[in-house]
Amino acid sequence: MAYHSIVLVKQVPDTSNITGEAMKEDGTINRAALPAIFNPEDLHALEAALEVKERFGGTVTVLTMGLPKAADILRDCLYRGADRAILITDRRAAASDTLATSYILAKGVETIGHYDFVFCGRQAIDGDTAQVGPQCAEKLGIPQVTYLEEIQAVEGEFAVLKRNIGNGWEVVRVKLPVLVTVIETANTPRPWAARKMMKHKHSRVPAELGLDSTSTEYQSQLADIKAKGDLIEQWTLEDIHAELDRCGLAGSPTKVFRIQSIVLTKEGFTEVLPTEEGINGLIHELVVDRTIG
Amino acid sequence: MIEKNPNGDVWIFAEQEDGKLQDVVLELCGKARDLADRLGVKVGAVLPGYNVADQAKTLFAYGVDKVYLIEDEKLKHFTSSPYAHVMTEMIKKHRPQIVLYGATNLGRDLAPRIASATRSGMTADCTDLEISDVPDSKTKEVYKNVLLQIRPAFGGNIIATIINPFWWPQMATVREGVIPVRDACLTRTGELIRENIIINDAMMLVEVIERHVEPRRVNLKGARIIVAGGGGVGSRENFNLIFELAGALGGAVGASRAAVDGGFISHDYQVGQTGTTVRPALYIACGISGAVQHRAGMQESAKIIAINSDPDAPIFSVAHYGIVGDLNQIIPMMIKSFKERA
Numbered sequence: 001m002a003y004h005s006i007v008l009v010k011q012v013p014d015t016s017n018i019t020g021e022a023m024k025e026d027g028t029i030n031r032a033a034l035p036a037i038f039n040p041e042d043l044h045a046l047e048a049a050l051e052v053k054e055r056f057g058g059t060v061t062v063l064t065m066g067l068p069k070a071a072d073i074l075r076d077c078l079y080r081g082a083d084r085a086i087l088i089t090d091r092r093a094a095a096s097d098t099l100a101t102s103y104i105l106a107k108g109v110e111t112i113g114h115y116d117f118v119f120c121g122r123q124a125i126d127g128d129t130a131q132v133g134p135q136c137a138e139k140l141g142i143p144q145v146t147y148l149e150e151i152q153a154v155e156g157e158f159a160v161l162k163r164n165i166g167n168g169w170e171v172v173r174v175k176l177p178v179l180v181t182v183i184e185t186a187n188t189p190r191p192w193a194a195r196k197m198m199k200h201k202h203s204r205v206p207a208e209l210g211l212d213s214t215s216t217e218y219q220s221q222l223a224d225i226k227a228k229g230d231l232i233e234q235w236t237l238e239d240i241h242a243e244l245d246r247c248g249l250a251g252s253p254t255k256v257f258r259i260q261s262i263v264l265t266k267e268g269f270t271e272v273l274p275t276e277e278g279i280n281g282l283i284h285e286l287v288v289d290r291t292i293g
Numbered sequence: 294m295i296e297k298n299p300n301g302d303v304w305i306f307a308e309q310e311d312g313k314l315q316d317v318v319l320e321l322c323g324k325a326r327d328l329a330d331r332l333g334v335k336v337g338a339v340l341p342g343y344n345v346a347d348q349a350k351t352l353f354a355y356g357v358d359k360v361y362l363i364e365d366e367k368l369k370h371f372t373s374s375p376y377a378h379v380m381t382e383m384i385k386k387h388r389p390q391i392v393l394y395g396a397t398n399l400g401r402d403l404a405p406r407i408a409s410a411t412r413s414g415m416t417a418d419c420t421d422l423e424i425s426d427v428p429d430s431k432t433k434e435v436y437k438n439v440l441l442q443i444r445p446a447f448g449g450n451i452i453a454t455i456i457n458p459f460w461w462p463q464m465a466t467v468r469e470g471v472i473p474v475r476d477a478c479l480t481r482t483g484e485l486i487r488e489n490i491i492i493n494d495a496m497m498l499v500e501v502i503e504r505h506v507e508p509r510r511v512n513l514k515g516a517r518i519i520v521a522g523g524g525g526v527g528s529r530e531n532f533n534l535i536f537e538l539a540g541a542l543g544g545a546v547g548a549s550r551a552a553v554d555g556g557f558i559s560h561d562y563q564v565g566q567t568g569t570t571v572r573p574a575l576y577i578a579c580g581i582s583g584a585v586q587h588r589a590g591m592q593e594s595a596k597i598i599a600i601n602s603d604p605d606a607p608i609f610s611v612a613h614y615g616i617v618g619d620l621n622q623i624i625p626m627m628i629k630s631f632k633e634r635a
Contacts, residue, residue: 013447015447098405098408099413099414126446128418128446129405129416130401130405131401131404131415131417133405134403134405134409135406135408136409137373138377138406139409143373143498144373144406145499146373165504166398166399167506168505169505170501170503170505171502171503171504172500172501172502173499173500173502174498174499253459254457255455257427257455257456258454259451260452268613269609269613269615270615271614271615271616271617272616273616274616274618274619274622276630279616279626279627279630282627283631287634289452290420290452291518292543292575292631293421293543
């Protein structure tokens with residue numbers, strides 16, 4: 001029996017190496033100053049899907065939502081062995097919180113159609129919320145298994161999965177289809193395969209052409225990449241039949257009220273004197289910026 | 294969607310494992326009590342499980358007014374769908390204005406599923422919560438008594454305050470160990486309400502077939518504040534100073550290899566390349582010289598304070614604040630200063 005997997009992936013700013021330069025004066029982050037990377041745990045989700053395909057047969061489809069440049073991580077997936085890649089890109093999806101994002105991704109999954117597994121990383125490093133996976137599962141009306149450590153077996157309509165429960169582990173038997181969130185210890189992502197890289201290195205989403213989509217130049221270039229088999233699918237909110245009031249700002253219940261930077265804005269070192277005054281000053285500073293309370 | 298209810302109670306999800314409440318639930322009790330007092334409403338706790346009724350007494354003792362008990366054999370082991378169904382039905386029925394969950398593995402699995410089902414806002418991993426009036430930046434309309442959900446974001450580089458003024462209940466998971474547990478009042482009682490919620494077999498798609506729980510070990514990874522001691526602490530007895538400062542700040546204790554090798558403390562506490570890698574909001578290195586192996590395990594902490602008698606100790610090269618001096622004098626000063634803070 002062959003199993004079909006959909007992997008939800010995200011391109012994220014690299015938050016692991018933020019310096020003072022990436023901070024704006026108002027304390028917000030200058031995302032443009034940070035390199036965009038493949039969300040680390042999503043690579044492990046992709047690996048889990050590729051493992052299912054190798055062991056039991058089937059297909060791997062990757063889906064992301066983002067700007068046209070997120071096609072970078074879709075090509076990365078193709079280089080590692082994904083069969084099909086889809087980008088949902090739409091200005092009206094901007095500023096979606098986790099609820100709106102999970103709605104859009106779930107509509108994308110439904111549009112793809114038949115699947116046995118949906119894999120995603122436990123969380124993305126720009127928000128660390130770990131909410132989109134479980135929210136997608138609820139929207140799709142399927143069970144979820146979070147913190148995957150090992151795929152022990154897949155037989156008929158069931159999978160046997162080992163998951164981390166924080167202070168130990170458990171093994172569960174789940175009826176397919178299921179949404180699974182994957183942690184770093186589950187596997188080691190495979191490197192790019194040279195042959196797949198050669199095959200897909202010219203793959204593009206239409207938005208990457210940088211042309212007005214009504215122009216004849218666009219149409220001819222599009223026809224050209226399609227003919228060569230280099231077209232990565234690009235969907236709008238209409239393509240996935242999403243209700244617009246559930247997407248973007250309109251579909252997002254949470255609002256950011258205030259942002260405070262806790263990165264030191266100068267490459268600084270402050271010497272604190274070992275006196276009562278010095279220590280009181282330090283403690284006061286830490287209380288005020290909420291480091292301690 | 295659930296209609297906004299400004300008279301709704303403040304709820305907590307009473308997470309239990311094998312019939313015993315998790316520590317974070319007691320932490321939530323105190324915070325929920327503060328929020329409810331501020332709003333003039335009651336604290337409710339939802340306790341789903343099997344043979345868990347005994348836990349209601351504990352919840353009352355820590356400040357809960359009403360315990361909603363849902364007992365069903367299908368809830369014996371946690372699985373997401375039936376637990377989410379129970380919570381969703383309870384929320385629809387009683388319309389609380391706030392629901393808090395511990396940010397445990399279980400809480401972070403369950404809460405977003407409920408947020409999706411109720412179409413309400415949800416903030417993960419909060420480190421603090423407050424009630425406040427908030428003016429809308431555009432319309433200047435003032436949202437009365439909304440929940441400020443305060444959390445680190447962007448890899449711990451910023452602190453974001455999130456609000457959810459319209460799509461209620463206002464829900465959040467709260468990080469373990471950031472809220473001090475209040476003293477219990479064992480004579481305090483409340484109202485125990487049994488609720489009957491039907492769980493269909495169709496929701497039972499995940500079956501737990503094997504389970505292994507380890508005794509809780511030192512949780513350095515999840516700690517927001519770490520106070521670590523090194524060889525400069527000098528002795529096992531003197532390491533109590535490190536525990537005292539960590540206790541005062543609500544942080545965890547860590548150690549360098551020199552302290553472990555010196556027999557001051559066990560390996561479980563070791564930070565560094567051969568121990569645990571940590572990136573807390575605050576790391577206080579006391580008497581740690583800062584060998585590269587140690588720095589590799591802690592240098593991504595958002596803020597680092599180094600205390601060392603040697604002004605040339607390499608730890609100062611990664612520190613944001615340096616105090617050159619005797620930790621035996623400095624640590625008690627820090628504890629005193631923190632306790633007397635305005």
